[in-house]
Amino acid sequence: MxxxxxxxxxxxxxxxxxxxxxxxxxxxQQLLPELRNRCSDKVSAARVLQxxxxxxxxxxxxxxxxxxxxxxxxxxxxxxxxxxxxxxLSQQS
Amino acid sequence: xxSTAVSNPAVNNSDRSLLRRKKKKxxxxxxxxxxxxxxxxxxxxxxxxxxxxxxxxxxxxLRRVRITGGAAPKGGRAVRDAADRVLAVAAKGRTxxxxxxxxxxxxxxxxxxxxSHKRQRVTVTTGNSRWQKKPRVSILRLKTKNLPAFQRKARxxxxxxxxxRKQPLPVILEEATxxxxxxxxxxxxxxxxTQLLSGASSSSSSSSASSSSSSSxxxxxxxxxxxxxxxx
Numbered sequence: 001m002x003x004x005x006x007x008x009x010x011x012x013x014x015x016x017x018x019x020x021x022x023x024x025x026x027x028x029q030q031l032l033p034e035l036r037n038r039c040s041d042k043v044s045a046a047r048v049l050q051x052x053x054x055x056x057x058x059x060x061x062x063x064x065x066x067x068x069x070x071x072x073x074x075x076x077x078x079x080x081x082x083x084x085x086x087x088x089l090s091q092q093s
Numbered sequence: 094x095x096s097t098a099v100s101n102p103a104v105n106n107s108d109r110s111l112l113r114r115k116k117k118k119x120x121x122x123x124x125x126x127x128x129x130x131x132x133x134x135x136x137x138x139x140x141x142x143x144x145x146x147x148x149x150x151x152x153x154x155l156r157r158v159r160i161t162g163g164a165a166p167k168g169g170r171a172v173r174d175a176a177d178r179v180l181a182v183a184a185k186g187r188t189x190x191x192x193x194x195x196x197x198x199x200x201x202x203x204x205x206x207x208x209s210h211k212r213q214r215v216t217v218t219t220g221n222s223r224w225q226k227k228p229r230v231s232i233l234r235l236k237t238k239n240l241p242a243f244q245r246k247a248r249x250x251x252x253x254x255x256x257x258r259k260q261p262l263p264v265i266l267e268e269a270t271x272x273x274x275x276x277x278x279x280x281x282x283x284x285x286x287t288q289l290l291s292g293a294s295s296s297s298s299s300s301s302a303s304s305s306s307s308s309s310x311x312x313x314x315x316x317x318x319x320x321x322x323x324x325x
Binding site: 016020021024025027028031032045046049050052053055056057059060062063064066067068069070071073074 | 155169170171172173176240242243246247249250254261262263266267269270272273276277279280283284286287290291
């Protein structure tokens, strides 16, 4: 394609090729649970980016929720269970 | 490859042309090496040993957070920070996001600048309001690369992945790939840890289900004893 050739002449200076980016976007698409099974013809690169952002945000939310639960568990179990953990950890510290 | 060209000084012109050709070929070879490294890192985030190592280190870090709970921010935020820090350490400095997390920790510690936390949260909420618009382009050819919608989404993604605010597009994409794999492992490990701890606490309080408590004790034991040798 002539457009690719002219673009590659420009991007040779910056060493970033279209193929590289297409490759990275398709790899990212494989990771996303929403888009994994769609064939790449029907999914635009912008859609992949949007799903990536949404997925990262949902993962952040999950980690935040898990952090809350873990902190509650560690704070509320001041009895034998915390002593249990402490003894386990102190065995190899 | 360049060394073989140098060791044959017989024909200079062909050597120079060989060097020129080999210099051009170096770039795709480097890319191939980087891709192999990236794939190896991807599978590593999914491995059980990585998850075990992360879980045990997280337990240690959480115990430290509990004991010195006076000055540090309490509750979920402290756990989240510890979890992110241990995750970044588990990345072994291979990626930008991990280095950014660790340097941010140090900066915050020494400068005590909590304003940066607030700034981060503000950018996330403004990013949310942008997703109301639907993307208008639906072709995968990379003429979309220069469209403002695409660029905007790329910038938002750059802000989400730590350490990638001013990076060019391929860097952001690579970092996001590794970051997602690492986050998934973090979620798996913390979920397992939560189940273990909630199982242990509920059974110890009831003290009737001895089998379940012993199984969670065994699991905790495994986490506590599975120590990897210090990174060389």
